[in-house]
Amino acid sequence: MKIERVEGTVSLRRTIESGTEEQRRAVQQIIDDVRNNGDRALKKYTEMFDGISFDTFAVTQEEIEEAYWLINEEMVHIIREAAQNIREYHERQRMTSWFMTRDDGTILGQKVTPLDAVGLYVPGGTAAYPSSVLMNVIPAQVAGVKRIVIVSPPNERGTLPAAVLVAACELGVQEIYKVGGAQAIAALAYGTETIEPVDKIFGPGNIYVALAKREVFGQVDIDMIAGPSEIVVLADETAKPNEIAADLLSQAEHDERSVSILVTPSLQLALKVEEEVEKQLATLPRKEIAQKAMNEYGVIYVTDTMKQAIDVVNELAPEHLEVMTAEPFEILSDIRHAGAIFLGSYSSEPVGDYFAGTNHVLPTNGTARFSSGLTVEAFMKKSSIVFYSEQAWRQHAAKIAAFARLEGLEAHARAVEERLKRGDK
Ligand SMILES: NC(=O)c1ccc[n+]([C@@H]2O[C@H](COP(=O)([O-])OP(=O)(O)OC[C@H]3O[C@@H](n4cnc5c(N)ncnc54)[C@H](O)[C@@H]3O)[C@@H](O)[C@H]2O)c1
Ligand SMILES: N[C@H](CO)Cc1c[nH]c[nH+]1
Numbered sequence: 001m002k003i004e005r006v007e008g009t010v011s012l013r014r015t016i017e018s019g020t021e022e023q024r025r026a027v028q029q030i031i032d033d034v035r036n037n038g039d040r041a042l043k044k045y046t047e048m049f050d051g052i053s054f055d056t057f058a059v060t061q062e063e064i065e066e067a068y069w070l071i072n073e074e075m076v077h078i079i080r081e082a083a084q085n086i087r088e089y090h091e092r093q094r095m096t097s098w099f100m101t102r103d104d105g106t107i108l109g110q111k112v113t114p115l116d117a118v119g120l121y122v123p124g125g126t127a128a129y130p131s132s133v134l135m136n137v138i139p140a141q142v143a144g145v146k147r148i149v150i151v152s153p154p155n156e157r158g159t160l161p162a163a164v165l166v167a168a169c170e171l172g173v174q175e176i177y178k179v180g181g182a183q184a185i186a187a188l189a190y191g192t193e194t195i196e197p198v199d200k201i202f203g204p205g206n207i208y209v210a211l212a213k214r215e216v217f218g219q220v221d222i223d224m225i226a227g228p229s230e231i232v233v234l235a236d237e238t239a240k241p242n243e244i245a246a247d248l249l250s251q252a253e254h255d256e257r258s259v260s261i262l263v264t265p266s267l268q269l270a271l272k273v274e275e276e277v278e279k280q281l282a283t284l285p286r287k288e289i290a291q292k293a294m295n296e297y298g299v300i301y302v303t304d305t306m307k308q309a310i311d312v313v314n315e316l317a318p319e320h321l322e323v324m325t326a327e328p329f330e331i332l333s334d335i336r337h338a339g340a341i342f343l344g345s346y347s348s349e350p351v352g353d354y355f356a357g358t359n360h361v362l363p364t365n366g367t368a369r370f371s372s373g374l375t376v377e378a379f380m381k382k383s384s385i386v387f388y389s390e391q392a393w394r395q396h397a398a399k400i401a402a403f404a405r406l407e408g409l410e411a412h413a414r415a416v417e418e419r420l421k422r423g424d425k
């Protein structure tokens with residue numbers, strides 16, 4: 001890990017993978033094929049990319065039962081407890097419709113409606129996280145979404161990871177399809193004989209999945225495109241170097257492009273954390289990934305003051321921020337940009353990844369400057385409500401018509417004035 005003094009600007013912005021021309025063309029072709037040939041195309045690409053042939057893509061009851069055999073009971077209880085915590089937190093985000101009235105009889109309001117159907121992409125390989133199933137499905141359920149569909153590429157046994165199936169089943173998700181990649185995204189967007197289309201697609205995936213999501217946007221809505229994980233630790237001399245190092249490595253093991261940064265006014269702490277990171281890296285099972293991430297994107301910024309350290313954090317606008325100082329709550333009001341803020345030395349970032357109840361789908365790449373993590377709101381939409389009484393119309397019709405004529409929109413003006421004829425009768 002490099003130790004640097006902060007000079008000039010700092011940034012978390014990395015190039016966003018936009019794929020090669022060849023990949024973009026391949027994705028476009030897969031999407032067209034699924035639109036035209038439905039299940040037949042899904043079958044073809046599943047054979048081609050996942051090496052499995054299916055007659056039906058739906059996960060069966062037997063597969064769910066087998067998954068429960070493969071997961072120990074204690075783990076099922078942990079998943080249940082985590083789910084309860086996540087549900088309790090997200091219940092607080094529930095939105096309600098509201099109305100307001102004016103003396104002239106006008107009633108205005110906002111009607112909140114859950115999306116009818118959403119699709120969650122669960123990536124294959126080692127990146128199949130049951131915790132992400134909880135983080136996406138629970139806010140959808142709290143919002144009141146009726147139809148929740150999970151798609152994920154089949155593994156070499158022709159099924160899905162047991163932990164993913166158990167997490168989904170614990171939440172009562174009943175529609176799970178073994179199909180991945182761009183073909184799964186196309187099926188969710190346009191529908192096939194087996195898979196009914198949805199209204200919005202959530203979840204991460206590889207470049208083919210990301211490109212397909214971009215491509216179908218407009219036909220359906222999509223969530224954010226999340227980049228590799230990031231952690232910034234803001235610490236003073238009271239923090240423990242071994243704990244900081246462990247937390248930095250927790251995110252580095254996600255991806256070779258993950259970013260782990262310590263910002264501190266203490267050079268002594270910086271030196272100790274650097275040493276600890278090397279020590280702890282040596283015994284990590286995902287050492288290769290974490291090492292690459294630390295070499296490329298790991299850095300310790302040493303500042304002159306805590307105030308300067310806070311400025312650096314705000315400039316970085318990280319996905320996750322840990323505040324490990326003597327009085328973390330005193331710093332909270334100065335933090336302006338971070339997807340999730342973990343306060344105090346016991347609030348290690350994985351506490352939020354799995355269990356506390358907050359959502360782990362968060363803005364990356366410096367976008368925490370202007371965006372937020374996944375919330376219940378992402379699964380809802382708002383319709384404005386307008387009721388004009390006769391009194392309100394009489395009082396304001398001329399003003400509205402004048403405004404319309406200012407824009408040169410005569411039909412607008414006449415629509416409002418058309419009601420005058422009623423008074424003539
Ligand atoms: N940001 C996050 O929160 C987060 C979390 C988990 C995983 N991820 C990402 O998910 C990804 C998982 O990748 P994965 O590949 O293991 O699983 P994946 O499910 O994203 O992709 C697998 C599918 O890719 C398609 N594919 C593979 N090669 C192809 C080709 N040549 N042409 C067309 N399609 C092809 C296949 O259809 C296959 O089923 C990683 O990139 C990881 O970084 C991100
Ligand atoms: N830290 C990841 C988001 O950046 C989420 C995750 C899932 N499992 C473990 N961690």
Ligand SMILES: [Zn+2]
Pocket residue numbers: 229250251254350353
């Ligand atoms: Zn994580």
